[in-house]
Amino acid sequence: MKSTLKVFFYMFIIALVFNCEDDPDNENLPPISDVFEAYYQDGLKLNPLNATFAGDNRYNDTLPNSLSKAHEQKVRTYYTTYREKLSHYDSTQALSDSEQLTKAILHWDITINLEGLAFENYTPIDQMWSMNLMMGQLASGAGAQPFKTVKDYENWLSRLEDYTEWLASTKEKMEAGIANNHVLPKSLTKKVIPQLASVSDADLDSNLFMSPIKQFPNNFSDEDKNRLKKEFETMVEEKIKPSYAVLKEFMASTYLDAGRESSGIDAVPNGDTFYQHQIKLYTTTDMTADEIHQLGLSEVARIRGEMSKIKEEVGFTGDLKAFFDHVRTKPELMPFKDPSEIIASFNDMHERMKPQIVKLFDVKPKTAFEVRRTEAFREASASAEYNPGSLDGSRPGIFYTPIPDVAKYNMFSDESLFLHEAIPGHHYQISLQQEDTSLPSFRKTLWYGAYGEGWALYSESLGKELGLLTDPYQYFGMLSAEMHRAIRLVVDTGLHSKGWSREKAIQYSLDNEAESEASITSEIERYMANPGQALSYKIGQLKIRELRTKAENELGDDFDIRQFHNQVLQVGCVPLSILEERINNWIAENK
Structure with a gap:
């Protein structure tokens, strides 16, 4: 996620x-x-x-x-x-x-x-993970920042005042990064510049940060509407747009010129030590980069074997790489003409799995759930994602899917995507954690990627049990999604500890999965921006799958899949060692 x-x-x-x-x-x-x-x-x-x-x-x-x-x-x-x-x-x-x-x-x-x-954080802004993207999402008026009362609008204006200080500090930090030989790769900087330009160069009427005044609640007085409109115009014209313009100009000139050609974090001072910290942070283990790299190579080889079986099942006679191209370009897998059709397709998946989900889960979240298209301002560089609902349930959990070009949207992996990002993946895990009244407050919103992303990737493997993945291409999509995460173990460690170039990582991915080159390029640049984050998925999934297999073997006929899922989900987000201890204790108690 x-x-x-x-x-x-x-x-x-x-x-x-x-x-x-x-x-x-x-x-x-x-x-x-x-x-x-x-x-x-x-x-x-x-x-x-x-x-x-x-x-x-x-x-x-x-x-x-x-x-x-x-x-x-x-x-x-x-x-x-x-x-x-x-x-x-x-x-x-x-x-x-x-x-x-x-x-x-x-x-x-x-x-x-x-x-x-x-x-030291010398790269506080990048193309995917940084504050400017989050603030843009909030500025749309459709995110977590509420715009229901006059006070809500005033709160946002006050927050924007503080935000301009952050934008100024970003430039200072990145200037310090130039002095310390710690800068973004040029390929990432090139992606940030148009994101900044979308705000700095937009006229007032179409500017993203003016969105809230276009959706005033009906109970606002004309006086409040006029006042707030003027205050928003002043904020955007005199502070937001100039701040973005300064940062855009800096990144398009001085910073781009100083950008590095290398792709991995090991190329910057103290990069090796930082990467080992990132591995520990995101996997919650003490694994080394070499151990993870070898594990990734092993998983890639195993999944390729499973993919070959699907290739033979559908009667494709070429090699696996040719089959990837076949899947990427198969017209039947790109049937959509309007983005709303894609949203409807995801909602249909949800309806199809409902009769089966009670067989695997006896507890489901109360928090509502929605599928939405990713906002236009960030759609070109975004991946599908899940945004949690609010703790009080007033805001639903939202599965965002980017649709930059509906005619080229390939649906072959959509069922596994829904299982991961939505149900029973992130929506179940995060919502149940937030709704658990027995957990202390800080644990309700705690996040460790190895557990959270591991659960979501494990959830993809439940597709057949939930009545999905009956079509061989959709099952191949599930294998492709798992392969995608196995590849991450190889390319993330390759980039950040073995001197791999961006181009080598892209080619390795193209050789082993069916994603488009544009999608793969975006993914590789994502790993470059946040070293180690991509490792969390497969490390966590393998641990949860290992624990399920152990429980099935040791409990035999007494194994109850719903109770196993309860044990995993009801502990909340925890480091993997704590999850393993919990499951081992549960097995011992039920023998």
């Missing part, structure tokens, strides 16, 4: 000093649940975007400058303070099993984030 919430969980580390003194003698400590709740609440104050996405509107008018040194120091103090607080609740404390589990998760979270502070 490339959910926006995920991106911001990693990009903007939450922080605030917890203002109370610890009892030096460990006496009269508050309940550890108070520490868990304070950790969450204090974090929201310094990362209000997390609050906004959770449906908590208390801080919708602020956006701290996450690039400032002052903010960085608050981040460091926040984590070190809470690490110290946790240390007072040692193994002799009377903590319940649930509290011990949450303490272990919180300690892991604090540790990995403190380790991340050792690395």
